[in-house]
Amino acid sequence: MITKRIIPCLDVKDGRVVKGVSFVNLRDAGDPVELAAYYDRERADELVFLDISASHEGRxxxxxxxxxxxxxLSIPFTVGGGIGTVEDMFQLLRAGADKVSINTAAILDPGLIEEGARRFGSQCMVVAIDAKYDPALQDWVVYTHGGRNRTERKAIEWAKEAVERGAGEILLTSMDCDGHKDGYDLALTQAVADTVQVPVIASGGAGNEQHFYEVFTKTKAAAALAASIFHFQEVSVGSVKSYLQERGVEVR
Amino acid sequence: MFAIIDYGMGNLHSVSKALERMGESCIITSDPQVLREADGLILPGVGAFGDAMYELAVRGLDSVIKQEAITGKPILGICLGMQLLFTGSDENGYYEGLNLLPGHVVRFSGDLLVPHMGWNWLSFKHPHPLFRGISEGYVYFVHSYHVQATNPEDVIATTDYEHPVTAIVNRNNIYGMQFHPEKSGELGLQLLHQFIRLAKKTGVEAR
Incomplete structure (x- = not known):
């Protein structure tokens, strides 16, 4: 059967990796390509580059x-951040990205998912969702613009709609868990993964190997993403995979 | 010289870079003359089947590929490129393929996540020159439709996604890989390399 994927995420600004990198064994830890090649050697299953450049030049x-x-790289990678048009997608895919991830632009214009899927195929259309729990609504709400703006959309409904419009994968980040290293948001991940028939990447909250095990055994997540714990070498891709394999979760 | 067929679809860059890393010269082209002169053709592809056939046809490349296939030139289809080698596909209607191999492309059905996306185990069905010196392992798949080959013997490797899924096909000079060898780590590169080696050997024999 298909294996569970472990995905390091690199935040890139103006061509440089910006946060959470403390590698001593790389010539230039700020070079996204060198860091990506390191993760390729570490047997990461995929990579995500998140472009947080604000300027046209940065893009x-x-x-x-x-x-x-x-x-x-000899593994696939997704590029997200600031993609607003089908032309943006084309440029990135043509340059060699395997998938593109859209977030705010998809909320502003959901038709963009359909256009992208029609032109490039669903397999390269990732819709990223930043979700936060609203106790009053007792539901998860979608945020845009890097988590700054609250929308009226509910995460589960939005995930369903995104898939109906042609998303081939959902990158689901829990804003409640992100940065806390207390584990993935199992309830949110399960709720979304139970609703859609495409792979869901769990994101936000990984702090140790056990957290990956939990998200893969307690939810239907197909992949799990993490950033700082890999960059700071608190855990390695290899140690996560060994931990999973010893407990019967199939990994590459 | 190997030619990667450029018809406006697909991730051409990664395939050409993978070949370059092996020290193999290649060219990304849609020029029929260059395709005719190449030692072998690689047909990549992502996106929808019907669109891909249309893009090939408007450039006159469908007939070039068919003609070159008849001369015995080695051809490798990757991902959608492999599916295009077959008779036809159900993707968004029914579309005829290049028909170099008999079989149909159908959507995954059942209680499965679609696309079939990620690393899955490649099982060799029987010894084959393509597998010489290579061990089974994980390769990267991403597809929503899969090939049902009319001749089971054309399928030389499969993967398991609830059911056996066609992963590598070969008949004579026609090869196809459903996964992305250029994105499948060391094993993918080994398979790509072995195709190049076999293709060159075929070329020598033909001369």
Whole structure:
């Protein structure tokens, strides 16, 4: 059967990895391509590059990063952040990205998912959802613009709609759990993964190997993403995979 | 020289870089003359089957590929490129393929996550020159439709997604890989390398 995927995420600004990297064994830990190649050697299953550049120049730089990454990597990678048009998607896919991830733009114009899926196929259309629990509504609400703006949409309904419109994968980040290292948001992940028939990537909250085990055994998540714990070498991709394998979760 | 067929779809960059890393020269082209002169053709592809056939046809590349296949030139289809080698597909209606191998492309059915996305185990069905010196392992798949080959013997490797799924096909000079060898770590590169080696050998024999 298909294995559970472990996905490190790199935040890139103006062509440089910006946060949470403390590698001593890399020549240039700020170089996204070098860091990505390191994770490829570590047997990461995929990578996500999140472009947090604010400027037009920064975005152009990202295209160059993608070209270099495509030349260096022997595993697939997704690029997200600031993608607003089908032309943006085309540029990134043409440069060598395997998938593109859209978040705010999809909320503002859900038709973008359909356009992208029709032109490039659902398999490369990832819809990223930032969700936060609202105790009053007793439901998860979608946030945009990097978590700054609250929307009226509910996460589960939005995930369902995104898939109906052609999303091939959902990258689901729990804003409640992100950064706390207390584990993934199992309730949110399960609720979304039970609703959609496409792979769901759990994101936000990983602090140790056991958290990966929990999200894979207690929810239907197909993949789990983490950033700082890998970058700070608190856990390695290898140690996560060994932990999972010893407990009967199939990994590569 | 190997030619990667450019028809406006697919991730051409990764395949060409993978070949370059093996020290193999290749060219990304839609020029029929260059395709005719190449030692072997690689047909990549992502997206929808019907769109891909349309893009090939408007460039006149469907007939070039068919003609070159008849001459015995080695051809490798990757992912959607493999599906295009077959008779036809049910994706968004019914579309005819290149028909170099008999079989149909159908959507995954049942209680499965679709796309079939991620690393899955590649099982070799029987010894084959493509597998010489290579061990079974995980490779990266991403597809919502899969090939049902008319001739079971054309399927030389499968993977398991509730049911056996066609992963590698071969008949004579025609090869296809449903997974992405250029995105499948060391094993993927080994398989790509072995195709190149076999293709070159075929070329020498043909001369």
């Amino acid at each position: 152009k730089t990202m295209i160059e990063v993608v070209k270099q990454a495509a030349a260096e």
